[in-house]
Amino acid sequence: MKTRSVREQLVEHALVLIRRRGFNGFSYRDLAELVGVKTSSIHYYFPSKDDLVLEAVREYSARMQARLHAIDSNLPPAEQARQYLAPLRANAGTDQACLVSMLSADVLVLPDAVRAVMQDYIRGNEQWLARLFERAAAQRETPYQVAPQQLAQVVYGALQSGQISARLFGTTERLDAAASLLANAMPVEPELAHA
Amino acid sequence: MKTRSVREQLVEHALVLIRRRGFNGFSYRDLAELVGVKTSSIHYYFPSKDDLVLEAVREYSARMQARLHAIDSNLPPAEQARQYLAPLRANAGTDQACLVSMLSADVLVLPDAVRAVMQDYIRGNEQWLARLFERAAAQRETPYQVAPQQLAQVVYGALQSGQISARLFGTTERLDAAASLLANAMPVEPELAHA
DNA sequence: GTCTATAAGGCGATAGAC
DNA sequence: GTCTATCGCCTTATAGAC
Numbered sequence: 137m138k139t140r141s142v143r144e145q146l147v148e149h150a151l152v153l154i155r156r157r158g159f160n161g162f163s164y165r166d167l168a169e170l171v172g173v174k175t176s177s178i179h180y181y182f183p184s185k186d187d188l189v190l191e192a193v194r195e196y197s198a199r200m201q202a203r204l205h206a207i208d209s210n211l212p213p214a215e216q217a218r219q220y221l222a223p224l225r226a227n228a229g230t231d232q233a234c235l236v237s238m239l240s241a242d243v244l245v246l247p248d249a250v251r252a253v254m255q256d257y258i259r260g261n262e263q264w265l266a267r268l269f270e271r272a273a274a275q276r277e278t279p280y281q282v283a284p285q286q287l288a289q290v291v292y293g294a295l296q297s298g299q300i301s302a303r304l305f306g307t308t309e310r311l312d313a314a315a316s317l318l319a320n321a322m323p324v325e326p327e328l329a330h331a
Numbered sequence: 332m333k334t335r336s337v338r339e340q341l342v343e344h345a346l347v348l349i350r351r352r353g354f355n356g357f358s359y360r361d362l363a364e365l366v367g368v369k370t371s372s373i374h375y376y377f378p379s380k381d382d383l384v385l386e387a388v389r390e391y392s393a394r395m396q397a398r399l400h401a402i403d404s405n406l407p408p409a410e411q412a413r414q415y416l417a418p419l420r421a422n423a424g425t426d427q428a429c430l431v432s433m434l435s436a437d438v439l440v441l442p443d444a445v446r447a448v449m450q451d452y453i454r455g456n457e458q459w460l461a462r463l464f465e466r467a468a469a470q471r472e473t474p475y476q477v478a479p480q481q482l483a484q485v486v487y488g489a490l491q492s493g494q495i496s497a498r499l500f501g502t503t504e505r506l507d508a509a510a511s512l513l514a515n516a517m518p519v520e521p522e523l524a525h526a
Numbered sequence: 527g528t529c530t531a532t533a534a535g536g537c538g539a540t541a542g543a544c
Numbered sequence: 545g546t547c548t549a550t551c552g553c554c555t556t557a558t559a560g561a562c
Contacts, residue, residue, distance in 0.1 A: 157436075161440065163536075240436075241432075293496070297491045298488055300435045301453070304438050304453075310484045320477070358556080368528070372529080
C-alpha cells in the first residue's frame with residue numbers, strides 16, 4: 137500500500153484520461169474528481185493544460201524507454217521480440233490506447249515541446265526495433281529485403297495502427313498480424329542444450 | 332464555377348475541420364463561420380454533432396470506395412499500387428490527415444453508427460489491398476510468406492500510421508517506407524512491347 | 527431555410543482566504 | 545497546498561420571428 141503525492145496522482149490519472157479520450161476529451165473537472173481535489177489545485181501544479189499534457193507525455197515516454205532498456209539485448213532476438221510485444225497485447229484488451237497515438241490527432245494545436253517528446257517516443261521505439269533487426273539479420277539464413285531502419289518504421293507503424301484498431305473493432309486481429317510479421321522476421325532459435 | 336447547396340458546403344467544410352482538428356477540436360461556430368451561416372442553421376440540417384459526423388464519415392468512406400472502384404483491376408498490380416498510393420502522398424503534405432484516423436481517438440464516445448462506417452472504410456481498403464496481393468502473387472516468382480489478408484492489414488496499418496506521422500514529423504519518411512514495401516511486393520512488370 | 531435570442535451548462539484559468 | 549468563489553468565454557442545442 138503506497139501513498140502517492142497529489143502531483144503523482146494527477147499525472148497518473150491524466151495518463152489514463154488521455155489514453156482513453158484524448159487531449160480534448162477530458163477536462164480539469166474530470167481529473168479533479170478522479171483524484172479527489174478541486175480544479176484549482178490542479179492549476180497549482182500545472183498552470184495550464186499544456187503543462188499537464190507535457191508532463192504526461194514525458195512520463196509516458198520515460199516509462200517506455202525504461203521498458204526498452206530492461207530487455208536484455210543478449211537474449212535471442214525472438215525472445216526480445218516476445219518481451220517487446222507482451223505489453224502491447226496486454227493493453228489491447230483495455231479501453232486505453234497509446235498516449236502518443238491519442239495525441240497525434242491534436243498535433244496542430246499542441247505545443248512544440250509536446251510534439252518533440254512524441255517524436256522522441258516514436259524514434260525510440262523505431263531505433264530499438266531497428267537494432268533488433270540488425271542483430272537478427274546476422275543470425276538469419278535469408279537476408280532482409282529492406283534496410284533495418286525502414287523495416288522498423290513499417291513494423292512499428294503497423295503495431296501502432298493495430299493497437300488503435302483493437303479499440304475500434306474490438307479484436308486484436310490487426311495487432312496480431314503485425315506482431316506475427318515481427319516474430320516471423322526473427323531468426324529461428326537454436327535448440328536449447330539439455331544434457 | 333459550381334454553386335453548392337448550404338448542406339453540401341457544411342459537409343465539405345466539416346470534412347476539412349475533422350481531418351485537421353478531430354471531432355472535439357472544432358465547433359459549430361467554426362463551421363458556421365467557414366460556410367457563412369449561423370450555428371442554428373447547422374442544427375437545421377444536422378440536429379446534433381453526431382448527425383454531422385455521421386454524414387461526414389459516410390461521405391468520406393463513399394469517396395474512397397469510388398476511388399478504389401475507379402482503379403482498373405486489369406492493370407498490372409504495380410500500376411494499381413501506384414494509383415492507390417498517389418493520393419496518399421498528395422495528402423501527406425497537407426495539414427489534413429485521414430478522417431477515420433482522426434476519429435479513432437474518439438471511438439469511445441462516438442455513436443455505433445459512426446464506428447460501423449469507420450470499420451467499413453478500413454475493411455474496404457484492406458480488402459482491396461488483399462485482392463491486389465492475391466492477383467500479384469500469381470505473377471510473382473517468389474511467393475508471399477504471409478496470407479494476402481494479413482499482409483493487407485499490416486501494409487494498410489503502416490500506411491495509415493505513415494500518414495499520421497507525416498503531420499507529426501513534417502516528413503513523409505514513414506509513409507514512403509510503407510509505400511516502398513507495398514511497391515516491392517508487386518511483381519516485376521513485363522517490358523512493354525514496342526514495335 | 528435562415529435568422530435573433532437565449533438557454534443551460536462546460537471550459538480553462540485566476541484571486542484571495544485559510 | 546487546498547479551498548471557495550468567480551470571471552469570461554465557449555459549447556451544443558432550442559424557441560420562435562421572419
